[in-house]
Amino acid sequence: MNHKKRAFVLLLAGLLLTGCAGTNAGTEDSAAAESTASSAVTSTAENTQEASTKESSTKSNRGNRSSKSSDAQTLTYDGTSQMDEVNASLVPADIDDDYRTTYEIFVYSFYDSDGDGIGDLKGVTQKLDYINDGDPETTTDLGATQIWLMPIFKSPTYHKYDTADYETIDPQYGTMDDFDELLSACHTRGIRVILDLAVNHTSVENEWFVKAKDYLKTLGEDEEPDDSVCPYVDYYNFSWEKQDGYENLSGTNWYYEARFWSGMPDLNLDSDAVRSEISDITKFWLDKGVDGFRLDAMTSYYTDDSTKSIEFTKWLTDTVKGQNPNAYLVGECWDDQSVYATYYQSGIDSLFDFQFAGQEGTIAKTVQGKISAQSFSDQMMKEEVLYSSYNMDYVNAPFYTNHDMARSAGYYAGDDGSKTKLAGGLNLLMTGDAFVYYGEEIGMKGSGKDEDKRAPMYWTQDANSDGMTVGPPDMDTITMKYDPEDVQTSDPTSILSYYRNAIRIRNAFPVIARGSTETVSGISEDDICAFTRTMADDSLDPVLVVINCSDSEQSVDLSADTASSDYADLAAVLTVSSDAITLSGSTLTLPAYGTAILTK
Template sequence: MCPADTETIGNGEPAWWKEAVVYEIYPQSFNDSDGDGIGDIPGVIEKADYLDELGIDVIWMTPPYDSPHADNGYDIRNYRSILDAFGDMDDFDRLLSELHDRDIRLILDMVLNHTSDEHEWFRKSRREEDGYEDYYHWVEGDPDQPPNNWTSGFGGPAWTYDDTREAWYLHLFHEKQPDLNWRNPEVRREMHDVVEFWLEKGIDGFRFDVFNVMSKPEGYPDGDPDGGWIGMEHFSDGPRIHEYVGGLYDDVLSAYDVMTVGEGMDITPRAAKRYCGPSGDGLNMVYHYDHTMLDYGDGGWWDIVDWEVSEIREALTKWVQQLEVTDAWNTVYLGTHDTPRIVSRFGNDDRYHYESATMLGTLLLTFPATPFCFQGDEIGMTNYPWSSREEMRDADATNRVELAFEEDSAEEFADVADVVRYRSRDNARTPIQWSGDAAGGFTDGEPWIPVNPASEEINVADQRDRTDSVLSYYQDLIELRHNEEALVYGVYDLLTDDHPRVWAFERSLGDERLLVALNWAGRTSRVDLSDAGEVTSILACNYDDPGTDLGALALRPYEARVFRLA
């Protein structure tokens, strides 16, 4: 793509990471090369040609580091070592080389907020060894009374009493994920060194996990007991967070041309501007959860509520409008390793599987932001029909289910099955369905997590040979995004701010004008878009024989069209 005329675009200077299409790989579920049932780095290498054919520019890999996997790799035991089940550092170096040979960049998930309780720093800290006493958040006190009322993001209290040190330690997530104390300058130095280690190996950037909760206030005040995540107002965008993020940029990141993406917890566009760009803390972009929290009711994880197209349209449009003409760039995603499958959540995974999967892909790849696609979404993978606690692996869901049993709000799995099937992160973590063979072509052994039985109908091998598949549609849309500069740098103009089912918007850059029309419903929806002008060509559509009369546009169930305008 040619560099854009910076006078015609907002959001600062052109950059490779703005033009990239990112593909998230969850390695243990991607491809198993040795038959042990766990995906690995050599397995990713085996599929490098597939990734090249798909057309993506960047791989974001979730943590490949040594870990006991209490939270599937986000509990890191050694930041400078590869998990044995994934391979070794030579395998990683070979993967990096294979990807770079295909002009695909690699960014890694980096967990700055916490480690595993098996990390040597925590083992030394709990024994109060010299220099490590304050590497984590420790509070002495009554073993029966936590220091405050903060809760974990996985449910239950955010504090665990340690009998070795005879004190409480903080964990905003799993009890095996103690939070690092970034107030300690030695912790900051250690983490800066870790980031620099991987950049010197030649990787192309980082996705920083829950980066904006690293700063906790002195005294650990109680949180609002009526809040969904109690204490969030104290540790989200905490008191010294800009010092910590800015310091990481100044000391390390500023010396490299890399992509940096921060996962923001309870973050707003206004807060994002302070983290991004040279006028902020130096990150390239953040991503948020506004559109993925729409189906949460007052009861939190257990409370599934209906959402409207207007809500997701408003949530994502707000971010575009508030970040435009700033140096904070936008991101867009619909699914990750932390969310259910997008066609099951936002589309129709039964009657309109192809149509809704491709409609969602159209939004993802035409929206004004760097798009992030999660593995398997390009073939329309669906949620798994969970039928027992034994099938589950997700630390978040299993913890909540166990608490429900302990609190007698559930007596058997059937009592929680509907919520688990809808909400569990395990939905995204079932193995890639490479074929309709046993174990979906993922492994020759017993997979670490069940393979979705839908693999017989939904798999790469079948879709790779068809031009009318979800996979082929994604390939075409990725190519279109690469060829149309307006889809990257173009101004976004919402055309249907009050339509109950249709989301239509224009992307314009200089004389180039593109119109995207999406029907988010399982029935035909009509809309008048004649004010947008005249259609000169159709660039994409997930149905045959699309019409071009914008004055009487009838969009079929989950239909997506991309027009070029005069």
Template sequence: MNSWKKEGIVYEIYVQSFNDSNNDGIGDIRGIIQKLDYLKGLGVNILWLTPIFESPLVDNGYDIADYRKINPQYGTMDDVDEMIEKAHEKGLKIVMDLVVNHTSDKHEWFEKSKQSRDNEYSDYYIWRDPKEDGSAPTNHGSAFGGSAWEYCPERKQYYLHLFAKEQPDLNWDNEQMRKAIYDTMRFWTEKGIDGFRMDSISFISKPKEFSDAPVVENKEYGAYYYGISNGRNIHKYLHEMYEQVLSKYDLITIGETPHTDVEEGEKYVDPSREELDMVFQFDHMHVDYGEYGRYSDVSFKLSDLRHDLDQWQKCLSWNSNYLGNHDQPRIVSRFGDDRKYREKSAEMLTMLIMFQRGTPFIYQGDEIGMTNVDFKSINEMRDLEAYNTYERFMKLGISKERALTMVNRKTRDNGRTPMQWNSKQNAGFSNAEPWIEVNSNYKEINVEKDLENKDSIYRFYQKAINLRKSNEILIDGAYALIAADDSDIIAFVRESGNQKILVICSFADKKIKFNNPFKGKGGKLLLSNYETAKPELNDVIYLQPYEGRAYIVG
């Protein structure tokens, strides 16, 4: 892997909620251009943009109608060209979202595919005949609720959609379709982008024959991923993609790989296999799943989080280190304390992300400690998955109060409210009414306030980023977990040659004791989120609530 990839710090921009330059209530490309200096100042050097392509926006742009056209609400292709040029001038690289497990049902390919069974595009998607009684081919459910099969009268067949019915799945067994995808990738690389984040890439290889899936998490239909995730040709297709496109350019590649274990995950990132640079794994995103799956009233156990992070750290050639993104709740609300210890827990969590081995990912707003939203009604949400889940809970007889609580905790809208730039109207995001309501706490939590405070979360992020970028041990040093049974702490060591860095992250809301495993060796404090932390490494360390510390040992 090239050095710039290992040294990279990625910042994810959820475009429609980042910055609105033309006051229509929707973030846009020119809004990103306006904030490039802000991002440069934070210290990040890779910007990952959620989809900006032409789309009906059924799933906020992850239903793409044309891979080579820009959605007018975000701007023009000239705006994109200017963004790439100005980002590069500032040393910032641009990563685009590659959504090729599915398209929009408004894509030209699907419009033609559904017309007949014998045209050029007829095999671009996953079509199957009904059962004898006319019902769907299998019991597979959609990730967003309902059946994963939708009947098409024109063909008298069903098509597969693992997500919304407006997102038909592509047939990667079709060579012409694959070539069209590779041509699209070349189009964007020739424009100067620096990489791809590949949405749901572990689902692209479908089985020849589908069979019913087990029903899990009290759902009506079978598991959408059963027999599909990490399919028979997944690595063949990704290696082909590497040979046809990725090997020709200096690109960073990040695969989203739901329902993938560590053994399979290493296949994706093993450099000798020539597939991807890193993957998003989901084990640690499942630590607070409950009897109804993702949407639950279960809190995570630290031992589960530590175990899952440790397994991937130990078993992968290179990791992507993240705790949140546009599909997840806010990290300080989920893994920290978004009230009394919001600042300290947000700072501790960034040490965990920055100092493990792998590429760190920051989601917009986490650098100022943005929190979950307390939605008062399902009607305040915009998340299709949340709506469908709430309706499912109603059918299961769950009370409205409990259903709203569970959906509130995990709705993707928690991470999609507008970026909080200042305490003015709509948090400085737009002068118009935003597409989704701003979090009500924006007057207390915003960028302007953090920039004025030398001890803010933003300033701490800068320190952690600078330390990670300037220290070779934190970039490429070996990793080892310590204190694996501690009930309140995740602690690990990064090591290169004779040098070690000890990282201690307390998840406790009270003062606790930690026994230094390197007794008598001495050490120097590199970073802490408390000014009271002593500069020397003692045999016994007393940590304040949600304190994080990093020491150079010996």
């Protein structure tokens, strides 16, 4: 993608904590720092040099902060308070690309607006201020810039991945007017909306399947179906013979393909008629203003045939892009990284980065110490090369957990929340479009069967309070480990506050999501992960990220590697407690699980 064509509002590299200036700084320097902390530099591709000049000029008003100066100062930042000083008005709200922070919502369990115990679209609208209130001056929202709505189409099941009607809102969730209201409210706030699209299969209650079934029941024992009489028999894969993954069509001798379960008949994706239907569906939603789709179960498009599955993904991508070139597509290809990487050949924008996700993914292994901290950045570098070999314009889609995985609160025995925070921070410091599953930001629990992974959003401890949902049928009783949202929201050391701060950092430094990763090996080790994030065309200012992945304080000499020695400004910090991060000369000291963002 040509980043030079985009305009960015950049956070000034040095954001000073009020009252926490350098130990040798005078009152005048402190006042100057407070003044410049709320400043902004606007740059475009055409005036990058001008923007650089402006920033350099502004830096001169911050006091003597360079480690290369003979009068180097000790800079001390309290992690929690420092992030309160990140001016949200500097977040680049006008960026309109696919490098975002996406909040995944299971509507059924999110927020109930009408008291029936089931979450609904009006409930999501009512809670948009929690996700992103649209006001850059506030700091009490998450700051997510995109939401992914798990299936909202008419369906007979609670999860709604078996669609009965692709162009109708499920009555449990509300009406099309409710959806239009939600979409408008999101766009007003600068939030994009993508919908879950499951086209590998439908519900047995889908009109297409019902008509095909009724027709097959009229056929004689040796009579072959005629799609000119009933076109819907070509929509699915029917057979006289019982095959692996096929179910008996009740009342007949016919069988139909249903790889997931009998209630989800697989579509015949070779059918031109089916592809035409899918094209009509995507156009319907794009015409309404939807910003894109999450593609479900891509590896199942053609079972055990990735070549054909990639071909179909390419057709679907080309179709959607032909309808709206700016539409965003992210795909679920749950397989080994070497396999899902090949799906980038289709031209799809993003693929979920399963290599880093879940209890056995790179993020959790880094936090658990099963792999070195340096391995985290090394693996990011490796996958950037891998993905770009298939599609230079790919946008990674990192995530930590999702609706099919055990929730992260159960990953770390005896964790006081510190490791849960660090893991969330690692995810949000990755490149691309980072995804956060609802409730992850408050450390919700839930594992085992799917229903338990999709428990009610823990807004408050009182299950009978307004807005609380009852959760999926057959869900077990879950005792949460951490406080509910209404308690965490006012606690500056909570998991929720940590996520808010991490997303604010991600938004405030656009290069974090958009740049290339390079491990700084001279200062990286088992406990320290250090990497730079840069743009090949220098369109965005680079950053150095240093993360202490251990449970004890660590010090790093930035002068030990030429790749880090020029980063003299401690621009932002992310800590799991109120412990301070300090930069004294070239020595950076990080408390347990602390993260520092440095600029030149």
